[in-house]
Each structure stands twice: as structure tokens, then as C-alpha cells.
Amino acid sequence: MQPIRLLILGTGGMANTHAMNFATMADVQIVAAVDVDLARVRAFALRHDIANCFASLDEALAWGEFDAVANVTPDRIHYPTTMKLLAAGKHVLCEKPLAEDYAKADEMATAAEKSGLVTMVNLTYRNVAEVQKARQMVLAGEIGKVRHIEASYLQSWLVSKAWGDWSTESQWLWRLSTKHGSNGVLGDVGIHILDFAGYGAATDIDHVFARLKTFEKAPGNRIGEYDLDANDSFTMTAEFGNGAMGVIHASRWAVGHLNELRLRMHGDKGALEVIHTPEGSSLKACVGEGIEKGIWKSVDAGTVFTNYQRFIDAIRAGKTAEPGFRHAADLQKVLDLALVTERERRELSV
Ligand SMILES: NC(=O)c1ccc[n+]([C@@H]2O[C@H](COP(=O)([O-])OP(=O)(O)OC[C@H]3O[C@@H](n4cnc5c(N)ncnc54)[C@H](O)[C@@H]3O)[C@@H](O)[C@H]2O)c1
Structure with a gap:
């Protein structure tokens, strides 16, 4: 079985919880991390033994060698980054809240539904x-x-x-x-x-x-x-x-x-x-x-x-799972x- 190649986007406080949870799963490989703060992403990659670092999502998308993303950026960054990820065909576990307002959250949920990808929200x-x-x-x-x-x-x-x-x-x-x-x-x-x-x-x-x-x-x-x-x-x-x-x-x-x-x-x-x-x-x-x-x-x-495990299971099963983007948009x-x-x-x- 090929491992699922995961990228962690945003490497602040909560990203450590994501990295530690995904690191326990034998069928997941954390292949890259991205943060606009280069010193922070390098320290994070060293701490969690991650091979590739990028200073922007665009650079990571140009590289492209990942299947799924844990989006652990601040709230207002969830919308622009997740929309790009869905357009690029990547599965996304997005941190909560999905966006800063319903209009954006609804747009994300609609894009998620159209994509057929696994899209979950980390309601921990x-x-x-x-x-x-x-x-x-x-x-x-x-x-x-x-x-x-x-x-x-x-x-x-x-x-x-x-x-x-x-x-x-x-x-x-x-x-x-x-x-x-x-x-x-x-x-x-x-x-x-x-x-x-x-x-x-x-x-x-x-x-x-x-x-x-x-x-x-x-x-x-x-x-x-x-x-x-x-x-x-x-x-x-x-x-x-x-x-x-x-x-x-x-x-x-x-x-x-x-x-x-x-x-x-x-x-x-x-x-x-x-x-x-x-x-x-x-x-x-x-x-x-x-x-x-x-x-x-x-x-x-x-x-x-956990949500982390269920996100990976959903990717393997080819079917998205709850809590999903639509539920988060309704909230x-x-x-x-x-x-x-x-x-x-x-x-x-x-
Ligand atoms: N589910 C939970 O229980 C839980 C707990 C804590 C935080 N969170 C959520 O996780 C998210 C992150 O929170 P945190 O405490 O880790 O915040 P944080 O400020 O510690 O970390 C955010 C990181 O994202 C980086 N970042 C900002 N813009 C970026 C961009 N465009 N591309 C890449 N990286 C970028 C920042 O430089 C920073 O390192 C928030 O949405 C928060 O609500 C969820």
C-alpha cells in the first residue's frame, strides 16, 4: 500500500498536534511543511523529521508531490489556501473555523462538494x-x-x-x-x-x-x-x-x-x-x-x-466523512x- 503523502500548511502551535497524530500512522508520510515564516517552518521540519520546506503554498503546489493537506493556518488564511488546494485536487483537513464568515464558508463547502475530494474540518x-x-x-x-x-x-x-x-x-x-x-x-x-x-x-x-x-x-x-x-x-x-x-x-x-x-x-x-x-x-x-x-x-x-485517523481512512475509502465543510459552514x-x-x-x- 502506497503511503498517503501529507503536507502541513502553517507550522505554529496547533500544527504540532497534527504532526504528532499523523506521525503515529504507518500509512501516512508527512512529506512537506509550509509557512510564510521560513525560520519557523525549518525548525518545525527538523522537530518532526519532515524532508521538504516551503515559504509559500504556491511553491509547494508547483512542486506538487503530495496527496493531502492539514491546513493549520490562522482563521482568515483558511479560505484562500483551501480554495487553491481544492482546485489542485488535494484532500484537505482544515482547521476550524472554516472561514471568517458564512459567505466564504459556504463557497468552500460548495467547492468541496463539487470536487469529490475528502474535505473535513478539525472539530477536535x-x-x-x-x-x-x-x-x-x-x-x-x-x-x-x-x-x-x-x-x-x-x-x-x-x-x-x-x-x-x-x-x-x-x-x-x-x-x-x-x-x-x-x-x-x-x-x-x-x-x-x-x-x-x-x-x-x-x-x-x-x-x-x-x-x-x-x-x-x-x-x-x-x-x-x-x-x-x-x-x-x-x-x-x-x-x-x-x-x-x-x-x-x-x-x-x-x-x-x-x-x-x-x-x-x-x-x-x-x-x-x-x-x-x-x-x-x-x-x-x-x-x-x-x-x-x-x-x-x-x-x-x-x-x-480521532479526526486525523478518520481523515486518512476517508481518503483510503474514497469517500468524504464528517465533520465536513457543509456542517462547518452551517455552524x-x-x-x-x-x-x-x-x-x-x-x-x-x-
Ligand atoms: N481544533 C483545535 O482544537 C484547534 C486548537 C488550536 C488552534 N486551532 C486552529 O488552528 C489554526 C492555527 O492556530 P495556531 O494556534 O496554530 O496559530 P499560530 O498563529 O500558532 O500558527 C499559524 C501559523 O500559520 C502561519 N501562516 C500564516 N499565514 C500563512 C500562509 N499564508 N501560508 C502558510 N502559513 C501561514 C503562521 O506564520 C503561523 O506559523 C487556527 O485556525 C486555529 O483556530 C484549532
């Missing part, structure tokens, strides 16, 4: 076995009709230095600036928690109302070329396609939580709670007799394949509408 928390199991339990009717959903994504990197110093490092500063293509916490991790909630509850968001806030973080809310104008906390009320009501929120100011996703789903026959933190994940259920006394029991969720629509509801202060239908 699909790798959490507990949310997969929770979804199965919902679909099997184990908690009955879902009535109420509570989902949060809490980070604290604006307060702690656990992940580095946001005020001096470009990888955090671009996430705080709309001019640099960021939709703030909403675009960055809002997309994860919308996916986590909708996937876990096996439904989509139907109506949305959100409030977003950007807190003062520096004199004039500016550091160098970065205007710190992107939101860093949001709260959202949502109505889901299955009729459930829900609250979804996220913040970078959540002291005490480095990276925590929480999903609670309450149905007319029971309830489920999924928690994911860097230390691990848990799934608890309150069903049957437990309902009377509010007793929650742990559920074993087993293990699941982007909710994010766009959330921004409109903040401006207009009224609920909108998706």
Missing part, C-alpha cells in the same frame, strides 16, 4: 468518546425528548500564563483582533461548543440570540498592530431543531478553567452530563430510578478514532447570526 472535540456515547444514548431515546441544554466552553488564557503570554505572542494576539480575521471567542471556541452541543444532543440550532463582550485589556485596547476589539466572552440562548431550549456560553476570562467543555442535556426521561478537560473526560447519566433521587452514574464510553451561519443579534438585540431564526 468529536475525538471525545464521551460525547459520541452521549449522542448514541440520545438517539437511542435513553433520556427521552431533550428539553433543556446547557453548554459551556471555559478558558482562562487572558488571566493566566499557562499557555504563554497573550500580550506579547502573535499566536494569541491575532485571536483578539477582528482586523486579523478573528471573530473572538465566538469564532475561536464558540464553533467548538456549538458543535459539541448540537452533535451531543443530535440536533441543530434553530434560533439564536447572543450577547458578546470585549473587555478592556490594554491602554486604548491596542498592542502594536493589534486592535484588541474581538469579543472575549459570549452568552447565547438557543432553541434547537428538536424543540429544546438551551444556553451556551464561552469565555477566555474563566479563571480556574484552562480548557473545559461541559454539556448537560435534560430530557423527559433522564439527563446526561459530559465534561472534558485537559485531565480527561467523563460522562454521567441520571436515568431510571436515579431520576427520583437525582442520582448520577458514570457511563463507560470506550474509545473512538458559521449561527456564528454570523449571533454577531447580528448582538448588534440588533433581537433573536434571529437560522
Whole structure:
């Protein structure tokens, strides 16, 4: 079996996770890396034992000796680079969010559909076995009709230095600036928690109302070329396609939580709670007799394949897989509408 030749585009923080995951697969060869920062791409190639380095995607495309790409560039670079890759017939695992707005995400999804290539979005928390199991339990009717959903994504990197110093490092500063293509916490991790909630509850968001806030973080809310104008906390009320009501929120100011996703789903026959933190994940259920006394029991969720593995499997199978570009574009629509509801202060239908 010929190995799948993979190129990593963008060699910053998250690219290391891609490289480490793909390196574990015997049938994948990471053949090249690309970054506009030549020193960074060279150091990355050395660290991960990658033979070829390029300072632009165009140079890599001219060379052409790869089948698939992990696109790990900043959010606003996903659209122009992925469109070129699809035109060149390369399979793409694109980082989230797919683009900065629905119009571009929709264009990418349409191009993906026409291409017949494998096109997936790295909604990482699909790798959490507990949310997969929770979804199965919902679909099997184990908690009955879902009535109420509570989902949060809490980070604290604006307060702690656990992940580095946001005020001096470009990888955090671009996430705080709309001019640099960021939709703030909403675009960055809002997309994860919308996916986590909708996937876990096996439904989509139907109506949305959100409030977003950007807190003062520096004199004039500016550091160098970065205007710190992107939101860093949001709260959202949502109505889901299955009729459930829900609250979804996220913040970078959540002291005490480095990276925590929480999903609670309450149905007319029971309830489920999924928690994911860097230390691990848990799934608890309150069903049957437990309902009377509010007793929650742990559920074993087993293990699941990662998006990285499923991307490679999909290429081998010649058939694209979820989470795909269309799903990510649909989530982007909710994010766009959330921004409109903040401006207009009224609920909108998706
Ligand atoms: N799925 C997840 O859980 C997860 C986690 C972290 C980051 N991300 C996503 O991954 C992406 C990258 O995030 P990061 O934290 O690694 O950012 P980063 O700033 O650390 O790295 C981005 C890299 O892309 C390079 N780059 C910029 N323009 C480029 C271009 N035109 N061609 C090639 N390289 C280019 C930059 O020089 C930089 O090295 C973002 O979209 C982010 O949302 C996803």
C-alpha cells in the first residue's frame, strides 16, 4: 500500500498536534511543511523529521508531490489556501473555523462538494468518546425528548500564563483582533461548543440570540498592530431543531478553567452530563430510578478514532466523512447570526 503523502500548511502551535497524530500512522508520510515564516517552518521540519520546506503554498503546489493537506493556518488564511488546494485536487483537513464568515464558508463547502475530494474540518472535540456515547444514548431515546441544554466552553488564557503570554505572542494576539480575521471567542471556541452541543444532543440550532463582550485589556485596547476589539466572552440562548431550549456560553476570562467543555442535556426521561478537560473526560447519566433521587452514574464510553485517523481512512475509502465543510459552514451561519443579534438585540431564526 502506497503511503498517503501529507503536507502541513502553517507550522505554529496547533500544527504540532497534527504532526504528532499523523506521525503515529504507518500509512501516512508527512512529506512537506509550509509557512510564510521560513525560520519557523525549518525548525518545525527538523522537530518532526519532515524532508521538504516551503515559504509559500504556491511553491509547494508547483512542486506538487503530495496527496493531502492539514491546513493549520490562522482563521482568515483558511479560505484562500483551501480554495487553491481544492482546485489542485488535494484532500484537505482544515482547521476550524472554516472561514471568517458564512459567505466564504459556504463557497468552500460548495467547492468541496463539487470536487469529490475528502474535505473535513478539525472539530477536535468529536475525538471525545464521551460525547459520541452521549449522542448514541440520545438517539437511542435513553433520556427521552431533550428539553433543556446547557453548554459551556471555559478558558482562562487572558488571566493566566499557562499557555504563554497573550500580550506579547502573535499566536494569541491575532485571536483578539477582528482586523486579523478573528471573530473572538465566538469564532475561536464558540464553533467548538456549538458543535459539541448540537452533535451531543443530535440536533441543530434553530434560533439564536447572543450577547458578546470585549473587555478592556490594554491602554486604548491596542498592542502594536493589534486592535484588541474581538469579543472575549459570549452568552447565547438557543432553541434547537428538536424543540429544546438551551444556553451556551464561552469565555477566555474563566479563571480556574484552562480548557473545559461541559454539556448537560435534560430530557423527559433522564439527563446526561459530559465534561472534558485537559485531565480527561467523563460522562454521567441520571436515568431510571436515579431520576427520583437525582442520582448520577458514570457511563463507560470506550474509545473512538480521532479526526486525523478518520481523515486518512476517508481518503483510503474514497469517500468524504464528517465533520465536513457543509456542517462547518452551517455552524458559521449561527456564528454570523449571533454577531447580528448582538448588534440588533433581537433573536434571529437560522
Ligand atoms: N481544533 C483545535 O482544537 C484547534 C486548537 C488550536 C488552534 N486551532 C486552529 O488552528 C489554526 C492555527 O492556530 P495556531 O494556534 O496554530 O496559530 P499560530 O498563529 O500558532 O500558527 C499559524 C501559523 O500559520 C502561519 N501562516 C500564516 N499565514 C500563512 C500562509 N499564508 N501560508 C502558510 N502559513 C501561514 C503562521 O506564520 C503561523 O506559523 C487556527 O485556525 C486555529 O483556530 C484549532
